[in-house]
Amino acid sequence: xxxxxxSLAVLQKLDNKLDGFQGEKQAIEGQVQDLDAKLSKGxxxxxxxxxxxxxxxxxxxxxxxxxxxxxxxITRSEVRLKEIKxxxxxxxxxxxxxxxxxxxxxxxxxxxxxxxxxxQLQEELATLEANLQEMEGHVATRTDELRADIGELESGVAGxxxxxxxxxxxxxxxxxxxxxxxxxQRRGVAVVEARDGSCLGCNMNIPxxxxxxxxxxxxxIACPHCQRMLxxxxxxxxx
Numbered sequence: 001x002x003x004x005x006x007s008l009a010v011l012q013k014l015d016n017k018l019d020g021f022q023g024e025k026q027a028i029e030g031q032v033q034d035l036d037a038k039l040s041k042g043x044x045x046x047x048x049x050x051x052x053x054x055x056x057x058x059x060x061x062x063x064x065x066x067x068x069x070x071x072x073x074i075t076r077s078e079v080r081l082k083e084i085k086x087x088x089x090x091x092x093x094x095x096x097x098x099x100x101x102x103x104x105x106x107x108x109x110x111x112x113x114x115x116x117x118x119x120q121l122q123e124e125l126a127t128l129e130a131n132l133q134e135m136e137g138h139v140a141t142r143t144d145e146l147r148a149d150i151g152e153l154e155s156g157v158a159g160x161x162x163x164x165x166x167x168x169x170x171x172x173x174x175x176x177x178x179x180x181x182x183x184x185q186r187r188g189v190a191v192v193e194a195r196d197g198s199c200l201g202c203n204m205n206i207p208x209x210x211x212x213x214x215x216x217x218x219x220x221i222a223c224p225h226c227q228r229m230l231x232x233x234x235x236x237x238x239x
Contacts, residue, residue: 060114202226
């Protein structure tokens with residue numbers, strides 16, 4: 001086998017393995033990002049509910065303020081009724097008291113409605129807080145596990161990276177460029193075995209003379225169909 005091709009075949013095997021490690025790492029990092037996004041949404045939902053509660057509390061307080069004002073108005077008007085001398089003024093003040101009491105009833109109903117809404121929101125808020133606390137614990141544990149997995153992957157990759165660097169030293173720059181280009185174009189497969197007169201990369205027949213030249217191993221042979229670099233597997237050793 002051509003020496004450069006032999007080195008490239010080893011390089012490709014290492015690169016495919018490193019690609020697999022990289023794919024696993026990206027998948028794990030994606031899981032971490034998904035967990036972070038889920039946690040962020042949980043916190044956002046909680047913050048929104050807290051804001052809703054605050055708005056409702058403010059609205060209730062405003063109603064209670066209006067209620068107190070109307071109650072003061074009624075008290076003052078009822079005192080005035082006792083001091084009025086004319087029938088016309090008495091009827092006018094009585095009408096004011098009647099309208100104020102009607103408003104008082106409406107305000108009390110609105111406050112009761114706000115109380116019911118506030119109770120429901122506070123219950124939902126408590127549930128969200130409990131769920132978020134549980135989620136934070138789960139996410140923290142799972143994230144630690146995933147980052148540990150990444151650490152193990154990176155530790156395992158270190159040896160293959162070092163081995164790759166050694167193999168690259170035995171390959172010429174021009175050959176390495178060709179290998180990289182083919183690998184990019186052919187889905188990670190730049191070097192393939194030729195067997196029984198065919199390229200195992202594209203499964204097309206290789207011209208007989210080219211196949212014979214490949215057996216001599218004194219020159220680089222590329223498949224005329226897919227342009228991948230070809231090699232022959234060494235003969236199996238008999239036991």
